[in-house]
Amino acid sequence: MTEQINQDVINNTVWGACDVFRGTISADTYKDFILTMLFLKYISDVWQDHYDGYKKQYGDAPELIEEMMKSERFVLPKQSSFYTLYERRHEPGNGERIDQALHALEEANGTKLKDGNKSVFQDISFNSDRLGEEKQKNTILRYLLEEFAKPELNLKPSRVGNLDVIGNAYEYLIGKFAANSGQKAGEYYTPPEVSDLMAELLDPQLGDTICDPACGSGSLLMKCGRKVAQKNHGQKRYALYGQEAIGSTWSLAKMNMFLHGEDNHKIEWGDTIRNPKLLDKNGDLMHFDIVTANPPFSLDKWGHDEAGIDKYGRFKRGIPPKTKGDYAFILHMIETLKPKSGRMGVVVPHGVLFRGSSEGKIRQQLIDENLLDAVIGLPEKLFFGTGIPAAILIFKKEKVDDNVLFIDASREFKAGKNQNVLSPENIAKIVATYRNGGNVDKYAYLASLKEIKENDYNLNIPRYVDTFEEEEEIDLLAVRAERELLKTQLTDLETEMAKYLEELGYGA
Known part of the structure; x- marks a missing residue:
């Protein structure tokens, strides 16, 4: 009888493993330890499962099995296996052994876990003094290995089948860490419903090249890829490109891609504005069918001083203000669109509109x-x-007219405890309105270029979508x-009342 895999059990077990660190270090620090250990456990389970399968067969x-495993x-490497580390968990030196295991794993897999001189685990050290003195650190890491050895976290393909439980668990963890880390969450996380909405709006197709120049943990990129596979019987005929400035977040993206x-x-790892890395063989910016991003809002110190001599010509329309980098990302993205098929979706603060x-x-x-195709206002407290x-x-390189569709979706949300979310119904309504492209009373308006010029190119949504509700007239009579x-x-x-009081002897 096949064991029933429960995604919630796996998610909760991994999240429960965080208790090992709570009270010792902050969530923003132990996030990397948990996600890295999940990665290591998964690939160890896959490797062991395949090895056992060949052993049963041959x-x-x-020697034959080792040859088969090369595919x-x-x-x-044996010293990199989670199970090797687990067997030695009671010995001194857990931190050093785990770090050595990760280093050997990088060396054995070449470019899959590296980008030039940058490696995925470079900024992650389990042998860190942040976990306390040696004895305490060794005990904490023993507990961590034991948490991931629980039967609930048996992630072998023979158990989980084709279900993307590991990818789902990884995304679940990233979301949980984002919810608990406040301001820093924006560095690596776009809420899944927003990623779903962006992927639906951009409608990626078979063969598309898809890029996110501020890719964070890569979830938005993968949603676009998944959309192609869903529409084409699982075919993964597309290519994903991204760049991320923060080293630890780049590592998350690389592991996330691998696990999915x-x-x-x-x-690529690096600052997209100051040092774009996605270049063609001539050293020019690569061009993509789809470019999408949720870049940092109004980034200060984005590279204003170097923009005037940008060799890629990204700022020919003007240089954004020194303390607000929103248009720096927009202009970069515009310049990386393919001349005919290029389409783009970017999340921005409302100040960009006016x-x-x-x-x-x-x-x-x-x-x-x-170039501008649509302006869609989202609800508050989504991010x-x-x-x-x-x-x-939404921008497009080739439009059929010069109109711009404005959608006021600010009331399209499901209220949560701390964050609002977009429900599937909210997303479907926004996408259907965008595709229909027409006016919807108090929700959407198709503005002509002439109207936008008359508004001095101000894109503030209330100028175009009238959501005013007249109050019911009061009948004074x-x-x-x-x-x-x-x-x-x-x-x-x-x-x-006076009568009752009198009867009770309380009369005047």
Whole structure:
């Protein structure tokens, strides 16, 4: 009888493993330890499962089995196996052994776990003094190994089948850490419903190249890829590209891609604005069918001083203000779109829609070039670390007209305890409205270029979508009649109360 795999049990078991660290170090620190151990446990289970399968098939023929294992997606040196580490958990030196295991794993797998001189586990050390003195550290890591050795975390393919339980557990953990880390969450996490919405709006197709220049943990990129596979019988005929400035977050993205089986990807480490890494063989910016991102809102110190001499010509429409990098990311993304098929979705704060000065001039140019396709206002409190409402801007390289669709989806949400979320119904309504492309009373408006010019290129949504609800007219005569009736009833009640009091001997 096949064992029933329960995703919630796996998620809760992994989240429960965090108790090992709670009270010792902050969640923002132990996040990397938990996610890395989950990664190591998974690949160890896959490797062991496949090894056992070959052993059952070919018997006691270690040389043949070793040869067969060379065709695996990855190489797992014996000292890098979770099970080797687990067997030695009572010995001193757990931290050093785990670090050595990770280093050997990187060396054995080449570019899969590296980007030039940068390796996935470079910023992660289990042999850290942050876990306390040697004896305490060794005990904590023993407990951690024992947590991941629980039967609930048997992630072998023979048990979990084709279910993406490991990828789901990884995404679950990233979401939980984001919910608990406040402001820092925006560095690596886009809420899954927002990623779903962006993927639906951009409608990726077979063969598309898809890029996120501020990719965080890679969830938005993978949602776009998954959309292609869902529509095409599981075919993964697409390519994912990304760049991430923060080293530890880049590591998350690389592990996330690996765990989801996204082998056709290229995730670079570095500052997209100051040092774009996704370049063609001539050293020019690569071009993509889809470019999508949730870049940091109004980033200070984004690279203003170097923008005037940008060799890629990204700021020919103007240089964004020194303390607000929103348009720096937008202009970079525009320049990486393919001339005909290119389409783009970017999450921005509302200030991008109406701020003046250099941003106003850039916005005017983008509109005059007929690149802007839609402006979609989102509800407040969707994103971790900020309660402000955001908007999605959709750009297209080849449009059939010069209109811009405005959608006010600010009331499309399901209220949560601390965060609002987009329900599947909310997403479906937004996507259907965008695809239909017409006016919807108090929800969407298709504005002409002439109207936008008359509004001085201000894209503030209330200028186009009238959501005003008239208050019901008050009938003053009816209100007066109701007041007189209440006065009469009050007089009658007071008379009756006086009668009862007199009967009880409390009369005047």
